[in-house]
């Protein structure tokens with residue numbers, strides 16, 4: 534049986550996101566988008582969990598977590 | 603990512619601040635970066651300006667990021683709280699309307715032109731070297747002094763939080779950013 538593979542992904546705490554778009558600019562995969570000018574949203578398909586956005590986010594509302602692949 | 607034309611708008615922001623040292627009337631140009639984000643949020647209901655054109659944000663990103671003038675620490679919780687962000691927005695607007703009021707007083711002739719740039723709403727810096735007379739009413743010059751004060755103050759605040767926290771910390775409590783996000787929230791509620 535194959536071991537459960539885990540993948541790293543970015544998660545945005547939407548409530549505290551200021552929608553500044555800093556994360557959109559740094560994401561190498563174009564996985565981030567500001568939805569309706571309210572909050573950032575991660576495209577789980579595109580995100581590779583590199584953590585660049587989390588480092589850049591001035592409000593520090595992005596967390597890199599693991600999900601089962 | 604490939605650089606686009608708007609990735610160079612930080613040059614505009616920098617030039618703007620420098621021009622204000624030579625001729626205060628250039629301050630009027632700042633209205634562009636005041637109205638463009640508002641119009642984008644009102645018409646399109648997005649904060650596209652911040653993620654693309656926002657020259658101010660780019661400037662901080664460049665200085666704090668590329669040049670490493672930032673400690674890259676998390677911003678304290680209270681500074682990103684809604685209370686602080688909305689509070690700062692209200693304070694900022696109160697100061698803005700006071701500035702408009704002063705402009706009005708000069709237009710109406712009640713008050714003479716005051717050639718000062720007010721930093722952080724407190725410190726009055728003599729700025730007469732950047733004033734060489736005006737073809738229009740002196741009130742238009744008063745507005746330039748006032749508007750430049752607003753821009754310089756926000757830049758100084760932004761630079762301080764850039765050094766202390768992350769490069770674009772200013773964006774967290776930037777009144778324009780907060781306001782456009784609010785507009786988007788209201789507009790997209792339905």
Ligand code: SF4
Pocket residue numbers: 545549550551552553554555556557567572573589590591592593594595
């Ligand atoms: S950088 Fe942070 S605060 Fe800004 S849009 Fe992205 S998640 Fe939101």
Ligand code: SF4
Pocket residue numbers: 542543559560561562563564565575579580581582583584585586587
């Ligand atoms: S973790 Fe990397 S790939 Fe995923 S959204 Fe953030 S910057 Fe983009």
Ligand code: SF4
Pocket residue numbers: 553639651652653656657658659660772773774776777778779780
């Ligand atoms: S949040 Fe303010 S400073 Fe940051 S990009 Fe938007 S308008 Fe510019």
